[in-house]
Amino acid sequence: MDAAEDAYGQAIRDYYEGGEERFEIIERDDGFVAPSSGPATYFSEYDEWGADEQTALGHLQGSVLDVGCGAGRHALYAQRQGHDVTGIDISPGAVTVSRDRGVERVEQCDVAAVDEAFDSGTFETVLMLGVNFGLVGTAKTAPDVLGALATVTTDDGRIMAQSRDPHDTNDPYHREYHAFNRERGRLPGALRMRTRYKTYATPWFDYLLVSPSEMDDVLDTTVWTRTETWQGEGGLYTAMLEKH
Template identity: 80%
Template sequence: MDPHEDAYGQSIRDYHEHGTGFEIIERDDGHIAPSRGPAMYFGDYDDWGTDEQTALGHLRESVLDVGCGAGRHTLYAKQQGHEVAGIDVSPGAVAVSRDRGLDRVEQCDVSDVDEAFDSDAFETVLMLGVNFGLVGTGETAPTVLSALATVTTPDGWILAQSRDPHDTDEPQYQEYHAFNRDRGRLPGALRIRARYKTYATPWFDYLLVSPTEMDRVLAETDWARTETWQGEGGLYTAMLEKEK
């Protein structure tokens, strides 16, 4: 990756090293807004929503953290005595995670996870921090979830957080949902990039779904939603298990 394409990684690297940083999210309809900022990627257990906290009570054996960022969930799992590994596409995020004490962190896209790790390597996969979105689109989700099925044991599960995109009355979001429907995409399908100072990531797809929409996405995969914990502001975390 070109260093100037790692806006996300550079912002959390600066926050890690200097305590400052910001992140701007640009959407493909021209909407631009600041994110909550890199501080959230360093939050401790007490800072997380009840849905994430409840889900983390279901960690088992070896754990893979998808989109690990600065390593907040991976570090928690390690502190609970689990063998852990993390992946992130951002070289800056990987560097920060390693600096914070995580040895097994790889720069890897989730769709390539079955090339980076052995089959049946993990009992638990984390897609927290709304990282179910890393499946990309409804069309790419089966490929991503198939790769995760390969690296998990037959009884392994995914703890996946998403946000119900319909839980809003903001016109800027409702109009974007309509824009997506008009072009044949799920309402919560985002096409975005992150910006920081002179850095900008390539455009990428990120998917927000309601629980019912998650079930429709999972229908073409080996996974099914078996339990759901509700959070605040439309957030929820689901347990996904392989269908027998």
């Protein structure tokens, strides 16, 4: 990702350097446009996180890979708990901010390429918090992404995967989009989107929201199984995935 495409990272950098919260604009492929929740979320502390994330973080073990680390909030927490942590993010701006905030190891890396960036069996815990299970992309790409994560984790490795149940909404725009997805053979919560900020715009990318049962379907052809689930608010939940 080059600098002109890093809308997300630039919003984080501006907030970190100046403290002024400006919002990214989320654009979906059906024409729906809305502001993001804002960069302050990426700097929030443990006491501000949902009960599902807090509970999941009580199950950290060994070396940790924080996928889509953003401004480093979860990586910094895991470091303070004494874990050896590596953060990855595709955004160069996010990588810079995470490093400046004290994440000891952080690299610009696509989660789909982790098996090329790290040795087999490097990590014992993978964090996909901040709804970052969505980074598996689509139901079709998910097995490859989850396979790459299986390669870089130990035999007893685990993933803490947060998602949002897309069906937990009464918003007609979202429900219409779910129907639009079904018509084209996609899961209801399969987002095709891009973000804009000032003069920056990301390329279009896929991001997947799933219910717990849909997560199980996505995991079906992988080595991962959902073994624990902790509910949050507003359709959020975090699942522990373990190898079978």
